[in-house]
Amino acid sequence: MISKTCGYAIRGIVFLSLEQNKSTKHGILEIAEDLQIPQHFLGKILQDLVRRGIISSIKGPHGGFFVNAKTKDTPLIEVVEAIDGLGIFKKCFLGREECSSINPCPLHDEFDGCRSAIFKTFENLKIADLVTKIENGDSYLSLSNDFATEI
Amino acid sequence: MISKTCGYAIRGIVFLSLEQNKSTKHGILEIAEDLQIPQHFLGKILQDLVRRGIISSIKGPHGGFFVNAKTKDTPLIEVVEAIDGLGIFKKCFLGREECSSINPCPLHDEFDGCRSAIFKTFENLKIADLVTKIENGDSYLSLSNDFATEI
DNA sequence: AGAAAAAAAGAGTCTTTTATCTTTATTTAA
DNA sequence: TTAAATAAAGATAAAAGACTCTTTTTTTCT
Numbered sequence: 001m002i003s004k005t006c007g008y009a010i011r012g013i014v015f016l017s018l019e020q021n022k023s024t025k026h027g028i029l030e031i032a033e034d035l036q037i038p039q040h041f042l043g044k045i046l047q048d049l050v051r052r053g054i055i056s057s058i059k060g061p062h063g064g065f066f067v068n069a070k071t072k073d074t075p076l077i078e079v080v081e082a083i084d085g086l087g088i089f090k091k092c093f094l095g096r097e098e099c100s101s102i103n104p105c106p107l108h109d110e111f112d113g114c115r116s117a118i119f120k121t122f123e124n125l126k127i128a129d130l131v132t133k134i135e136n137g138d139s140y141l142s143l144s145n146d147f148a149t150e151i
Numbered sequence: 152m153i154s155k156t157c158g159y160a161i162r163g164i165v166f167l168s169l170e171q172n173k174s175t176k177h178g179i180l181e182i183a184e185d186l187q188i189p190q191h192f193l194g195k196i197l198q199d200l201v202r203r204g205i206i207s208s209i210k211g212p213h214g215g216f217f218v219n220a221k222t223k224d225t226p227l228i229e230v231v232e233a234i235d236g237l238g239i240f241k242k243c244f245l246g247r248e249e250c251s252s253i254n255p256c257p258l259h260d261e262f263d264g265c266r267s268a269i270f271k272t273f274e275n276l277k278i279a280d281l282v283t284k285i286e287n288g289d290s291y292l293s294l295s296n297d298f299a300t301e302i
Numbered sequence: 303a304g305a306a307a308a309a310a311a312g313a314g315t316c317t318t319t320t321a322t323c324t325t326t327a328t329t330t331a332a
Numbered sequence: 333t334t335a336a337a338t339a340a341a342g343a344t345a346a347a348a349g350a351c352t353c354t355t356t357t358t359t360t361c362t
Binding site: 001002004007008010011014036092093094095096098103107111114117118121129130133134138141143 | 152153155156158159162187188243244245247248249254255256257258259260261265272276280285289290292293
Binding site: 058 | 350351353359361
């Protein structure tokens, strides 16, 4: 659905927004290692998010990426729009150039409900909501050590 | 969700299954032009489907692709499995290597319902169902002439 | 001022998906 | 039995997505 890149973006923002991370800046190396995402690739993604104002950064010693006043209230759809664009919600399931309710493909109506449900979920969910889930222990950003060491 | 290639496959099968096409063989050029899909690319896709027994083909003059006894009862999930594989229903929304209900990402539960709804729809829908929609004029395989000429 | 740390930017690579072009194999019909 | 039609196969290319490596810029600290 959303690209891998966009998933990385969301995970990066949520990482910075976790309670114990909020007060500090975090270098790209640290973030990438913790989330197991290629360092320079994640770097570019976070730079995009800084340009959009979703997170902030400072260069130089003791610099790094960090949350700003806006971060936790950012709806996920804003991140999706920044990285993938909203066009992903309009693509025809069967690969036709155009597909809409006035000229639908045979799967259009079948999946239109799901598609708008997904869209609405991205509209309604904010970064803060994902943070809460993680702090409650209901979900995880990276494969938890518990699972990693159990192998 | 499903790849463009998979969409092409479904459209190709449905094209052959339309009532007025059932009794005849259709060359790849005709199918590709009608559906506006790159000819040789669609050729390879249909060849896959022939190997899977979902459609049939005959070489030589008057040869072409055509439906067989199985075609119209083929559930869409079988086509998806043939082209994309069922792995597409397990990929993590946030790009983690593993994601499941015992080690979910913060979006896992949000979208699990949609994901299984989509899976079930692909299980339940058969090629025949899509054919019916088109014959009823409820949906279209290619951009209809009506729309094309209105531009 | 100079060295070091860190993000930012630039450029290049690898992989996958999508698409094209060419050749081969099979079948039909004249 | 040869020519033509057609699917099948092979090889290559173009585009997009994901990832890497190198250089530059900014900032801090000594």
